[in-house]
Amino acid sequence: MSGEGKKDGPYPVIIQDECKGCGRCIHACPRNVLELSDHINVQGFRTARYTGQGCSGCAICFYNCPEPFAIEVHNPDREVKA
Ligand code: SF4
Numbered sequence: 001m002s003g004e005g006k007k008d009g010p011y012p013v014i015i016q017d018e019c020k021g022c023g024r025c026i027h028a029c030p031r032n033v034l035e036l037s038d039h040i041n042v043q044g045f046r047t048a049r050y051t052g053q054g055c056s057g058c059a060i061c062f063y064n065c066p067e068p069f070a071i072e073v074h075n076p077d078r079e080v081k082a
Pocket residue numbers: 011012028029030031032033034054055056057058059060061062073
């Protein structure tokens with residue numbers, strides 16, 4: 001899963017099996033930090049992935065994704081610690 005394991009600063013997580021590879025998040029990202037991967041998911045789509053650095057946490061990718069469960073934006077600095 002893209003972004004998994006990264007704990008410094010905000011980062012997007014693309015839920016691979018929910019992504020339809022439409023590319024909207026890729027084109028919408030102002031930081032240009034998303035790209036299409038070579039991974040083919042269970043639905044037969046190439047999926048988006050995070051390049052691994054540069055995310056600002058703006059969540060524009062999240063708001064441009066037509067799939068309700070395909071992308072999340074995490075910001076460890078803002079998440080409440082239990
Ligand atoms: S949160 Fe913003 S900067 Fe980060 S991947 Fe999404 S659109 Fe790009």
